[in-house]
Amino acid sequence: MMQVKRIIDANANRVREALRVMEEAARFLLNNKDLCSQIKSMRHDFAAAISQIPNLESQRDTTGDVGTSVCTAREYERSNTKDVAIAAGKRLSEALRAIEEYGKVLGPVGVDLVRAVEQLRYRGYTVEQSLNIALSYSCDADWQLCLLLTRVMCEHHTWEVVLKEAIKGGVDCVQIREKEAEGGLSGRALVMYCKEVVKICHAADVAVIVNDRADVAMMCGADGVHVGQQDVGCDELRNLFGGQMLVGVSTSCIAEAELAWEMGASYCGVGPMFATTTKDKKVIVGPKYLNEYGLWGKLPGLAIGGIEPSEEKLEALRGAGMGEEGMRLGMAVSGVICRSEKPGEVAADLKSLFNG
Ligand SMILES: Cc1ncc(COP(=O)(O)OP(=O)(O)O)c(N)n1
Numbered sequence: 001m002m003q004v005k006r007i008i009d010a011n012a013n014r015v016r017e018a019l020r021v022m023e024e025a026a027r028f029l030l031n032n033k034d035l036c037s038q039i040k041s042m043r044h045d046f047a048a049a050i051s052q053i054p055n056l057e058s059q060r061d062t063t064g065d066v067g068t069s070v071c072t073a074r075e076y077e078r079s080n081t082k083d084v085a086i087a088a089g090k091r092l093s094e095a096l097r098a099i100e101e102y103g104k105v106l107g108p109v110g111v112d113l114v115r116a117v118e119q120l121r122y123r124g125y126t127v128e129q130s131l132n133i134a135l136s137y138s139c140d141a142d143w144q145l146c147l148l149l150t151r152v153m154c155e156h157h158t159w160e161v162v163l164k165e166a167i168k169g170g171v172d173c174v175q176i177r178e179k180e181a182e183g184g185l186s187g188r189a190l191v192m193y194c195k196e197v198v199k200i201c202h203a204a205d206v207a208v209i210v211n212d213r214a215d216v217a218m219m220c221g222a223d224g225v226h227v228g229q230q231d232v233g234c235d236e237l238r239n240l241f242g243g244q245m246l247v248g249v250s251t252s253c254i255a256e257a258e259l260a261w262e263m264g265a266s267y268c269g270v271g272p273m274f275a276t277t278t279k280d281k282k283v284i285v286g287p288k289y290l291n292e293y294g295l296w297g298k299l300p301g302l303a304i305g306g307i308e309p310s311e312e313k314l315e316a317l318r319g320a321g322m323g324e325e326g327m328r329l330g331m332a333v334s335g336v337i338c339r340s341e342k343p344g345e346v347a348a349d350l351k352s353l354f355n356g
């Protein structure tokens, strides 16, 4: 019986640790209050269940545990925060299952524990799935400066020079925005162009999003697609692509953001912030909405519309919470970089908002 208690004690520690790691991901990586409280309540319910077995810790013998010195190289390999949370989810179900199986040997004293742990294991599967989906949808969309690249807007340089200079200036995401009705590329030429953009961006570790066209995004190897309120629905895209693609959705109020989140969006466009000549926008929601969005906090957001590196505009964005830890706010600009003689300098000036 002592060995069984030792096994249960070791696995109880694993469960507690795994739940903590998952909770931190929901809290700090995703800002997801619902998921965070689900995991927290699992932690509390597990503590109540395990407390039914008296004196578990008395069987602990960490120094005499032969398993502490047995490890595999993969245990030390995690390529990103997403992998850390995914590994914790796997550990959680393994440890719960071990407690459940060995708990059966405890006889009557273990019956309630086994039942409670079985239920926790099922809850764990659901939470693990929600966490992994949320991480694969939105974990990689925390950008600071996104360039909406439109070829016909590049007045002073080729699109290639604008793109490369902007990347040097600190752009970490590029949205390819070609509008056929405004002289932009379409069809085969659009796909070829997008492939060139992807090549340049990915070599510099910059993400690529294609405006409006999920099909083109897939064909050119982009990271995702951006859709507006009148475009194809985010839910339809998720049905089609699962977690393979990032999906951005334009929003002008929290109700739209909430809907986008429910449909599996990765990030939201948040705007328009200021008057713009790039797109016909009747209503300017301004930095007030940006602040509401940042406090809502379920998805990363890109402020958009008329953004320039003027002291006044940057101050307004800063005042709304951009650059603040935990707000997950970046900006998306088009004209100010595409139309500039010095696209790299403009990008760097915008990016300075995040440097303290
Ligand atoms: C980051 C970001 N936010 C908003 C938009 C606008 O999208 P949409 O409303 O679909 O308008 P078009 O860009 O398609 O004209 C965006 N593209 N990017």
Ligand SMILES: Cc1ncsc1CCOP(=O)(O)O
Pocket: 148, 271, 272, 275, 276, 277, 278, 279, 281, 304, 305, 306, 307, 332, 333, 334, 335, 336
């Ligand atoms: C596409 C779009 N959607 C809302 S405002 C806007 C235009 C952004 O361009 P600019 O940065 O030139 O104002």
Ligand SMILES: [Mg+2]
Pocket: 211, 212, 226, 227, 228, 231
């Ligand atoms: Mg659109």
